[in-house]
Amino acid sequence: PLIRLEEYRPSDYLIDRVDLDIRLDPHAARIDATLALRPNPAGVAGAPLNLDGDDLRLVSAALDGAPLSPDAYTVSPAGLSLLTPPRQPFSLRLVTEIDPTANTKLMGLYRSNGVYCTQCEADGFRRITYFLDRPDVMAVYTTRIEADRTEAPVLLGNGNRIEAGPVGADRHFAVWHDPHPKPAYLFALVGGRLGKVETQFTTAEGRAVTCAVYVEPGKESRADYALDAVIRSMQWDETAFGRAYDLDVFNVVAVSDFNMGAMENKGLNIFNDKYVLASPETATDGDYAAIEAIIAHEYFHNWSGNRVTCRDWFQLCLKEGLTVFRDQEFSSDMRSRPVHRIAEVRSLRARQFPEDAGPLRHPVRPRAYAEINNFYTATVYDKGAEIVRMLRTLIGAPAFRAGMDRYFADNDGRAATVEDFLAAFTAVTGRDLTDFARWYERPGTPRLSVTGRYDPQAARYTLRLAQSLPGEGGQDGAPLVIPVALGLVGSAGPLEAATSAQVREGVFVLDRSEAEIVFGGVTEEPVPSVLRDFSAPVRLDLALTDAQRMRLLAQDSDPFNRWQAAQDVALRLILKPDAGRMEAFAEALGRFLDGEALADPAFAALVLALPSEGEAADALPADVDPDAIHQARVALRADLGRSLRPRLERIDAALAPVPGAPYSPDAASAGRRALRNAALDLIAAGDPAAGAAWAAERLAGATNMTDRLAALATLALIPGETREAALADFAARYADEPLVLDKWFAIQAQIPEAGTLERITRLQDHPAFTLTNPNRVRALIGSFAFGNPTQFARPDGAGFACVARTVAALDPTNPQVAARLLTAFGSWRRLEKSRSAKAAEMLNGIKAIRGLSRDTADILARTLEGG
Numbered sequence: 001p002l003i004r005l006e007e008y009r010p011s012d013y014l015i016d017r018v019d020l021d022i023r024l025d026p027h028a029a030r031i032d033a034t035l036a037l038r039p040n041p042a043g044v045a046g047a048p049l050n051l052d053g054d055d056l057r058l059v060s061a062a063l064d065g066a067p068l069s070p071d072a073y074t075v076s077p078a079g080l081s082l083l084t085p086p087r088q089p090f091s092l093r094l095v096t097e098i099d100p101t102a103n104t105k106l107m108g109l110y111r112s113n114g115v116y117c118t119q120c121e122a123d124g125f126r127r128i129t130y131f132l133d134r135p136d137v138m139a140v141y142t143t144r145i146e147a148d149r150t151e152a153p154v155l156l157g158n159g160n161r162i163e164a165g166p167v168g169a170d171r172h173f174a175v176w177h178d179p180h181p182k183p184a185y186l187f188a189l190v191g192g193r194l195g196k197v198e199t200q201f202t203t204a205e206g207r208a209v210t211c212a213v214y215v216e217p218g219k220e221s222r223a224d225y226a227l228d229a230v231i232r233s234m235q236w237d238e239t240a241f242g243r244a245y246d247l248d249v250f251n252v253v254a255v256s257d258f259n260m261g262a263m264e265n266k267g268l269n270i271f272n273d274k275y276v277l278a279s280p281e282t283a284t285d286g287d288y289a290a291i292e293a294i295i296a297h298e299y300f301h302n303w304s305g306n307r308v309t310c311r312d313w314f315q316l317c318l319k320e321g322l323t324v325f326r327d328q329e330f331s332s333d334m335r336s337r338p339v340h341r342i343a344e345v346r347s348l349r350a351r352q353f354p355e356d357a358g359p360l361r362h363p364v365r366p367r368a369y370a371e372i373n374n375f376y377t378a379t380v381y382d383k384g385a386e387i388v389r390m391l392r393t394l395i396g397a398p399a400f401r402a403g404m405d406r407y408f409a410d411n412d413g414r415a416a417t418v419e420d421f422l423a424a425f426t427a428v429t430g431r432d433l434t435d436f437a438r439w440y441e442r443p444g445t446p447r448l449s450v451t452g453r454y455d456p457q458a459a460r461y462t463l464r465l466a467q468s469l470p471g472e473g474g475q476d477g478a479p480l481v482i483p484v485a486l487g488l489v490g491s492a493g494p495l496e497a498a499t500s501a502q503v504r505e506g507v508f509v510l511d512r513s514e515a516e517i518v519f520g521g522v523t524e525e526p527v528p529s530v531l532r533d534f535s536a537p538v539r540l541d542l543a544l545t546d547a548q549r550m551r552l553l554a555q556d557s558d559p560f561n562r563w564q565a566a567q568d569v570a571l572r573l574i575l576k577p578d579a580g581r582m583e584a585f586a587e588a589l590g591r592f593l594d595g596e597a598l599a600d601p602a603f604a605a606l607v608l609a610l611p612s613e614g615e616a617a618d619a620l621p622a623d624v625d626p627d628a629i630h631q632a633r634v635a636l637r638a639d640l641g642r643s644l645r646p647r648l649e650r651i652d653a654a655l656a657p658v659p660g661a662p663y664s665p666d667a668a669s670a671g672r673r674a675l676r677n678a679a680l681d682l683i684a685a686g687d688p689a690a691g692a693a694w695a696a697e698r699l700a701g702a703t704n705m706t707d708r709l710a711a712l713a714t715l716a717l718i719p720g721e722t723r724e725a726a727l728a729d730f731a732a733r734y735a736d737e738p739l740v741l742d743k744w745f746a747i748q749a750q751i752p753e754a755g756t757l758e759r760i761t762r763l764q765d766h767p768a769f770t771l772t773n774p775n776r777v778r779a780l781i782g783s784f785a786f787g788n789p790t791q792f793a794r795p796d797g798a799g800f801a802c803v804a805r806t807v808a809a810l811d812p813t814n815p816q817v818a819a820r821l822l823t824a825f826g827s828w829r830r831l832e833k834s835r836s837a838k839a840a841e842m843l844n845g846i847k848a849i850r851g852l853s854r855d856t857a858d859i860l861a862r863t864l865e866g867g
């Protein structure tokens, strides 16, 4: 059954206060909930009260203090209905019992590594007690948590702790009160043996906040970086958005079994420990960057998500797209803005573009869903963030900031919609955003076609822009509003004298299906630099020669388009190899490296990173043969490695770390490591024998996980004894470090060789591997399905079968993770015929399984039916 946006209606009842008394127990946790309810004036008077429930055992029910008579309500494992509720405010007391240890779905209250924790978004609270589990029902929560003192010395809840003490000899309790009304999806509690690091932060409003990060005892030192990121996030949200924290405590807890990355529960963010724990010995530069970004993301939700929440789940992008935009801005301020922008776009193209081009495509604001947990997608998050970014580009940074202030002011304490968001910007700018709002409604990635024409006599340059987005029935719908940042580049750099009245502050707004821009004062034939900074999430068709692109790489003022120019040349060389063009490309890269590699190593590392196999596949119209793409890319890398060898060796030498210098995760140091490791990787691509020896040596001398893992990844592509020995050594060294073993699983799962499937079968029997831990599943099977195109799509279907088996095995215990894994089949129709036939076979095999979860059945149905 589909839930539809247009069928939204307000709840018939509201809940003002929730008083919870929760007694933690491994198998029989008891939840005593008292709900202060009242009829919603906006609802249907006298309607039955239908509370959501999922997998609950009802112990008792009372209305206004008196036990409910059996004919006053109906109860099922899926809900509790009060048939004729009072017409005035009333209280309902419900006692339920649940088994946290048996909760393998990791939704609701469960135990991870012996620690009690919760995950309630999107609809997990109903697995704790019967409730109006929808985001527009907001209540003030007071939570008493009681537990065994040895089992759970730490008891955490939302808000501030107002009371705590012993209960008899063995047990104790804590009471937490959250004064801010919130939807049930933001409820959380934690109970367990945990170590912590903590510090104080004083807000701009003068509030003293105790910030703490809780982790497995013994790993406290690995939480320092996350705690520091909390403080920087609080500081930044005050300066960048004027948003201050609003409670006396802010807690972050790391747990090892978690379906997603992290969760923004009010005052009590719960994290996948992968995004908290970091030490130089166990985490890479990439891990540090991800921790910083996700800590910030969850913290920023305190305003964009919690203070202003969503009316219904169709509005998910309202909090997620906006919060991703906010965390991207934070990371850009903490690191290199251009480098971060390139990283954002790489991830958008790797994850969102294929989604938007396949059967799982959906609007940023979906119109209907069968299972909301399947809509926490790259489209909602990352394309959602791009929409916010475009809005800022359109109205300018000052108006954007004013609009954000207005949005927070007008909607504080409310459950809002995308329309409310846009209305705030209309209010401060007077601008009608109805046309712009089409970005939220239209699935698919628009195409932007651009051609240029130079008239030397008139010193004029004309750009013609046209947009297209085939919708239902193949017809183009109404045009989108596309901000196109652009400029012209001459032989010696940007043509500052070339101007057009249609271009304001470097941006042309394309709001029709086509338009022409005329530049005057153009004294030489320029190269157009279009879609600077990736100003809109579109596919750009702009036919330039390699030489023109190399001019952009050398001369453009926009770092994004400099990088993009090199990517475009490389992509064309992968799709259509050509020795002469390859040589010219290598020369241009060589000049680039000589000129400035050492001035901005992080940027240079990105220029050297060729488009992925997935990106190449995405660029083809159909009939994708992953082996052909793989071979072409390997050949190009080998050529480049050989041509650039002397330069790469110079870079390697120049960036060698000073012996004994301590590791620092800062962006500049990370950039130097990235370039040096990219150089090694390219050298190895050109000369595998020398590369293997070199990588093995680097591995032996590595003093941090970034360099160690990079060397191992390079070595992993070179078959032989050296590789196997290095892998064995790595496993032995980190036998007690699950998060590091995940890296080891992932590297092996991505080896593009026929033997990988057997290796995976062996690894599934490794003592550290288990289907019950989502990180392990994602590391081994997820890396294979999403990161090994040739072996996942083996022509014999064995790769598909391996993933299908895992989906089937996991579905009964953890449907969310199973469904997510199944999305790896999303591009199956674009594969060449024999492979797509095998994929269809596997998908139909899963379809035949009885009792599939709604999560998996939904992904499956959409994957099979969508064109």
Ligand code: ARG
Binding pocket: 121, 122, 260, 262, 263, 264, 297, 298, 320, 373, 376
């Ligand atoms: N709101 C969380 C975040 O983006 C993600 C929670 C996803 N949970 C889920 N069941 N789909 O930070």
Ligand code: ZN
Binding pocket: 297, 301, 319, 320, 323
């Ligand atoms: Zn989020």
